[in-house]
Amino acid sequence: MTESDALLEVNGLKTHFFTPDGVVRAVDGVDLTVPRARTVCIVGESGCGKSITSRSILRLIDPPGRIVDGEIVWRGGQQSGRTPGDGAAVDLVSLDPDGERIRRIRGNEISMIFQEPMASLSPMYTVGAQMIETIRLHRSMSKDEAREHATAMLARVGIPQPERRIDAYSFQLSGGMSQRVMIAMALACQPDLLIADEPTTALDVTTQARILDLIRELQADTHMSVLFITHDLGVVAELADDVVVMYLGTVVETGSVDDVFHDPKHPYTRALLRSIPTMGRGTRERLPSIRGMVPHPSQRPPGCPYHPRCDEAIAGRCDQEDPPVVALGPRRTARCVLYDPSGGPPGPSPASAGASGTAEAGMEDTP
Numbered sequence: 001m002t003e004s005d006a007l008l009e010v011n012g013l014k015t016h017f018f019t020p021d022g023v024v025r026a027v028d029g030v031d032l033t034v035p036r037a038r039t040v041c042i043v044g045e046s047g048c049g050k051s052i053t054s055r056s057i058l059r060l061i062d063p064p065g066r067i068v069d070g071e072i073v074w075r076g077g078q079q080s081g082r083t084p085g086d087g088a089a090v091d092l093v094s095l096d097p098d099g100e101r102i103r104r105i106r107g108n109e110i111s112m113i114f115q116e117p118m119a120s121l122s123p124m125y126t127v128g129a130q131m132i133e134t135i136r137l138h139r140s141m142s143k144d145e146a147r148e149h150a151t152a153m154l155a156r157v158g159i160p161q162p163e164r165r166i167d168a169y170s171f172q173l174s175g176g177m178s179q180r181v182m183i184a185m186a187l188a189c190q191p192d193l194l195i196a197d198e199p200t201t202a203l204d205v206t207t208q209a210r211i212l213d214l215i216r217e218l219q220a221d222t223h224m225s226v227l228f229i230t231h232d233l234g235v236v237a238e239l240a241d242d243v244v245v246m247y248l249g250t251v252v253e254t255g256s257v258d259d260v261f262h263d264p265k266h267p268y269t270r271a272l273l274r275s276i277p278t279m280g281r282g283t284r285e286r287l288p289s290i291r292g293m294v295p296h297p298s299q300r301p302p303g304c305p306y307h308p309r310c311d312e313a314i315a316g317r318c319d320q321e322d323p324p325v326v327a328l329g330p331r332r333t334a335r336c337v338l339y340d341p342s343g344g345p346p347g348p349s350p351a352s353a354g355a356s357g358t359a360e361a362g363m364e365d366t367p
């Protein structure tokens, strides 16, 4: 990838919540790149900061949350030759979260779909009324033109009888249908980037597969980029070009889907991959689970946040030092002392497996 392929670049992003019980460092130094026309999947257990990262990108963090550091460069790779204004490179962190510019970017240049369609669809208005309003907010179209475009989008996402369904209310539609409507709405303005936050988790397997196919098809047609958030490694294998593995508010590994699946570097990624069912494994055999639970971000352990659960943790180092982010190749990184070129681990003595004192609790959220 060349620099100019980066559509979105997140550098050192920190989003913290200032609660009466203390500071919750939900996102604590995230770096990631979404190249043009590619799909990047963020994967990790529940609570690791996937949703807060994606909401930060669209500046949808409400108090007591706040972005406290970092930059979110939108269209950085296209800077040259563009005039300032819409379409020019911008650091989204510098924008007023309620201002005109971010509102124009949301829905028009970057769209988001959520796990729960009802979060985006109002029960008060018909599907068509909401779609037409969104389209007209971003495109100069008459009501009739917008209605025609909305109907075409509903047909595109596989809604049968779109001319009739456009006048339905969201509560008259099935879960899978509502999800498709939400996707149609998100894609109606042909965004350059679609952020999808667990959009298929609540659906049955068949509908889930159809929606993933649909996202792939639309991406092939429109060349949009996709940032897909999931805890499901099966979905990652199917959809991703690149993978970002998160743990407790930080990125622990990045790479192409082939590299991450076939040669995982970080002990956390290896543990995640071990916990997915594979063909040929005896059906009665228990899947290995990751020891312990993800701690709450307000109780982040010192040193590497994963060290209390890590079988390869090095006592005196992983429990004390922040692990370095090591570049292992183009777009290939691991945040772990095991790959530290400045000397590497000081000895072969992994810290005791029970360092955290946590029980064999299994994964909180098994992919």
Ligand SMILES: Nc1ncnc2c1ncn2[C@@H]1O[C@H](COP(=O)(O)OP(=O)(O)OP(=O)(O)O)[C@@H](O)[C@H]1O
Pocket: 017, 019, 024, 026, 044, 045, 046, 047, 048, 049, 050, 051, 052, 053, 064, 065, 231, 296, 297
């Ligand atoms: N409004 C808030 N106030 C305090 N803490 C918050 C708030 N919103 C989120 N958090 C905390 O931020 C952390 C990251 O949450 P986030 O929703 O990003 O996790 P996630 O990886 O998306 O998990 P899931 O897969 O369950 O959605 C969690 O520990 C959560 O409790």
